[in-house]
Amino acid sequence: MSQRRCERRVHDGERNHSFIKMRRSLSFSLSAEAIRMHIGRFDIKRLTRRQQACDCRTPKLEVHLAGAVFLFLCRLTPATICDSNERIFMRRILDLSMTLQNDVPSDPPGYEYSIAYTSHQDTVPTLERRYPGLQASDLPNGEAFALETVNLSTHNGTHVDSPWHYSSLLEDGTKPRGIDEMPLDWFFRPGVKLDFRHLPDGYVVTAEDIERELARIDYSLRPFDIVVVNTSAAAKFGTEHYAESGCGVGREATLFLCEKGVRVVGTDAWGWDAPYKYVAERYARDGDPSIIWEGHKAGRTVEYCQIEKLRYLEQLPSHGFQIAAFPVKIFAASGGWTRAVAIFDEP
Numbered sequence: 001m002s003q004r005r006c007e008r009r010v011h012d013g014e015r016n017h018s019f020i021k022m023r024r025s026l027s028f029s030l031s032a033e034a035i036r037m038h039i040g041r042f043d044i045k046r047l048t049r050r051q052q053a054c055d056c057r058t059p060k061l062e063v064h065l066a067g068a069v070f071l072f073l074c075r076l077t078p079a080t081i082c083d084s085n086e087r088i089f090m091r092r093i094l095d096l097s098m099t100l101q102n103d104v105p106s107d108p109p110g111y112e113y114s115i116a117y118t119s120h121q122d123t124v125p126t127l128e129r130r131y132p133g134l135q136a137s138d139l140p141n142g143e144a145f146a147l148e149t150v151n152l153s154t155h156n157g158t159h160v161d162s163p164w165h166y167s168s169l170l171e172d173g174t175k176p177r178g179i180d181e182m183p184l185d186w187f188f189r190p191g192v193k194l195d196f197r198h199l200p201d202g203y204v205v206t207a208e209d210i211e212r213e214l215a216r217i218d219y220s221l222r223p224f225d226i227v228v229v230n231t232s233a234a235a236k237f238g239t240e241h242y243a244e245s246g247c248g249v250g251r252e253a254t255l256f257l258c259e260k261g262v263r264v265v266g267t268d269a270w271g272w273d274a275p276y277k278y279v280a281e282r283y284a285r286d287g288d289p290s291i292i293w294e295g296h297k298a299g300r301t302v303e304y305c306q307i308e309k310l311r312y313l314e315q316l317p318s319h320g321f322q323i324a325a326f327p328v329k330i331f332a333a334s335g336g337w338t339r340a341v342a343i344f345d346e347p
């Protein structure tokens with residue numbers, strides 16, 4: 001391998017929006033044919049022998065390095081293989097997560113979280129106790145280390161709900177799974193975005209709404225697609241109106257998705273169901289308890305997970321990307337935080 005360039009740019013202008021663009025440009029001194037012949041075998045020695053047999057002038061060490069880097073790339077972008085002497089790989093990652101930040105409203109009153117910051121100076125006494133005789137002046141800049149203590153629930157921040165959140169018993173009498181029990185391969189799948197920003201606050205999305213949107217974007221759902229809904233709540237993020245904004249997804253629509261084989265859904269609203277305020281108004285009017293948390297409770301019929309408080313869905317196309325949203329593993333918990341991202345592999 002003669003050259004490897006890697007550029008990584010991070011734009012984080014608003015401190016809650018991260019856009020990472022990674023470009024790898026590779027130029028191999030090995031022939032593309034030699035690489036292709038050996039790619040499935042992961043056999044660097046054989047690759048070396050073949051290069052020597054074909055009187056390639058590439059030094060042996062360089063061939064080994066090429067093989068090592070090649071295997072590394074196979075692990076990262078297995079679908080992208082060079083077919084010429086120079087191949088450009090483009091991987092774009094769009095952050096779909098909110099930043100945990102004090103005093104930026106993202107939950108209704110009573111559900112707030114807090115972050116306590118301990119400075120590099122605050123921790124000097126800790127090091128002085130740990131290393132008798134040490135003084136602050138002995139440390140670079142007189143500093144020890146920074147750390148933060150966070151007080152939040154599993155449902156603050158961008159997070160994944162597990163079926164245990166919805167109920168302690170499924171309709172079939174079995175126990176729903178906690179977040180630590182969910183299969184990881186649910187959370188790294190092709191993504192589909194449904195644009196429901198035009199729907200009014202409090203509206204409950206139906207199966208027909210989803211079918212109409214799928215027809216508009218010309219997409220047929222496949223099992224295990226991750227379906228995310230872009231609501232009008234996104235524009236209210238960071239204000240006190242956020243938790244009361246956007247549409248919700250009802251039981252019928254949630255089960256419609258589950259019947260298509262979808263097991264992970266997501267929303268950029270505060271929750272998967274319609275905001276409390278509107279459901280409370282309907283309940284006061286009709287007295288029907290089945291509308292309370294109807295989307296969540298559909299998880300008693302079919303186990304599914306939902307990602308809540310996503311961000312930047314408006315920047316996504318309707319499909320043609322992957323979503324990765326692995327939940328933090330908390331024993332027997334009803335949810336876990338996630339750094340959800342959309343991944344675009346572009347040739």
Ligand SMILES: [Zn+2]
Binds near residue numbers: 155161308335
């Ligand atoms: Zn939740």
